[in-house]
Amino acid sequence: MLTKNFLRCRRRNELSGEEKQALEDAVSQLRPYGARSVIARENVALHESNLLVEGMVGRYMTARNGEQQLVAVHVVGDFLDLHGFPLKQLDHNVVAITPVKLAMVPHGNLLKLTSTHPHLMRLLWFSTLLDAAIHREWIFKLGRLDAIGRVAHFFCEMNVRLKIVGLSDGLSFDLPMTQSDLADACGLTSVHVNRVLRQLREGKLLTFTKSHAVILDLAGLSRTGEFDPTYLYLDKGTL
Amino acid sequence: MLTKNFLRCRRRNELSGEEKQALEDAVSQLRPYGARSVIARENVALHESNLLVEGMVGRYMTARNGEQQLVAVHVVGDFLDLHGFPLKQLDHNVVAITPVKLAMVPHGNLLKLTSTHPHLMRLLWFSTLLDAAIHREWIFKLGRLDAIGRVAHFFCEMNVRLKIVGLSDGLSFDLPMTQSDLADACGLTSVHVNRVLRQLREGKLLTFTKSHAVILDLAGLSRTGEFDPTYLYLDKGTL
DNA sequence: CGCAATCTTGACGATAGTCAAAGGACGTGG
């Protein structure tokens, strides 16, 4: 079941069996991508969207001086580039962070679903708005938190998002990102991320070594990152 | 025609006359709000969405220390809280910046449209993804531009968005925001916004006094803000 | 084993925040 993690634990995961099947049927093939390979390039016409079945994906924008900003991270169960269905093309690059597997859904099949399954379409719409809600939270994070807050917030968010798809036990998880990737996500330099990670370690809030995060004090980390998972629209009782 | 500015000049403004009428018919009433009044509060169930017919609106998130972050600004023609239709409730506050007029569309009417007008629904979906694209650009702006770049970018964006609905002549426009509002939009303090505005003035790029912006050097301002309007998905030939 | 990428640390500098004070702009009410 390629779609089993789609909207998992979300407040509106009310797909009927028939809808799940319709979505599953819309998948044309399963495609692998290597780590750091480009899945979708900006300003290129798109003809399919992809459900992320395995691995981790990032959306990047690039500044004139070459600095990158990660504008979104996707985990298993996220529907990538669903934005590309109404938008037809994207304003940024989508890159595999790890080796990934994608369930490809041609836009033609999605188009059919809009007429035959309006409720399913609203759920697909909902999933893109979840992305938008996460974007807003990141705007807040970058605009109003200091370096340690931003990094703490990022780890809190990843912890929750990975937990609902079974990839975090609630306090520890694998995160296949370098300190430089973290810097791109948090609007910092890798040097400063390194200093912040030391602070978090010394403050007994979090350790992050060898792509593995261990949260030592979830309440403290959440407080530092001003993290409140409401914006993730989780099912009641998920956490 | 309350909906005349909806998706105006956007790459996918392909509403048929019948669709425009259907949207117009979905409006139940026109409502005024006073400046700084709250249109939608976070975590409260929503039962209608609103098309912004007059005025300017902001979406705010608040940090623990009381600092505010503006996560989005809406101008005439934007469909407010369409996010609230699939999401059912919002994760932030929506506040009138000026006195505004809203065309209220009950969710029940939108729901009917999903079955009867799938193409119109895709356009509504599209408009929410436009918001998401703007969010991503703001993430980039906050994560990777310095203070002067952020402010320059903001003015460039507002210039374009106001121009397509006839509220900027391409180089000057009214912007009913204080320097403190600008600070909330750009992740800065109002003191520093003031210094940046002086820099822009002295650099002959932009003046902003008494809620009126005049762009003296559009190319220079765009360069400073690393602004490229692609992410606004404009119709070819709009600018 | 050796190279390349990543991590770590220190010294220094620049950008933006903080604190404080004073000067406009504007509206209200006497």
Added chain:
DNA sequence: CCACGTCCTTTGACTATCGTCAAGATTGCG
């Protein structure tokens, strides 16, 4: 019509956070 208060803007002096540059340590991979 002026006085007053409030909000907004402007500026300066000082501080703190984060970036830059550089070098060395560690890790992982071929």
